[in-house]
Amino acid sequence: MTTYRPEFEAALRLFARVSEAMDRRGLPRPVLVGGAAAELYSTSALTTGDFDFCSPCQAELEDEMQRFGFIRPSGAGSMLKGWIHPELQLGFETVADVPMDGNVDRAHIRLVKPIGESALFRVISVxxxxxxxxxxxxxxxxxxxxxxxxxxxxxxxxxxxxxxxxxxxxxxxxxxxxxxxxxxx
Incomplete structure (x- = not known):
């Protein structure tokens, strides 16, 4: 059985719901990259403090994130480029329009359904x-x-x-x- 850190599982489910909302709007789902993808593929053997993803529709994605309770932190010592969700201890940030400067073969991008969730999200291949x-x-x-x-x-x-x-x-x-x-x- 696959076991992840509880906060990571909760973040995956929330990311999937945001992704699903983008898809319902006819927009591309964001693609998970970086440390969160590493944690996903390593079943939390590698851990991360943030979710990096790529999306060509950043404004629309941020609208959806706000609908799901994400806030942009403010004030001294805050992560100014990303978002947080009050119930999660992980940052969320759009890092590019496309994964790895467009060098990823789209056929290798995976659709994933988190445990206990019906919504899907995309992640770069291992x-x-x-x-x-x-x-x-x-x-x-x-x-x-x-x-x-x-x-x-x-x-x-x-x-x-x-x-x-x-x-x-x-x-x-x-x-x-x-x-x-x-x-x-």
Missing amino acids: EDLIADRMGQYASGTARDRLYQAQLLLSLHPDADMEYLEQRVREESAGDYGVEDIKSGT
């Missing part, structure tokens, strides 16, 4: 997430991302290795591939 982790690792600014890529790959041995190799090479400017993840470079 392959694209691993590639993102390796791109950050390759930049030299996030050395812990290699561990995250290794953990995600170990939890998803059924990943599309051909696509993963292509995406890791793209995100790391050709410096790394799947074998580097497996060997720990």
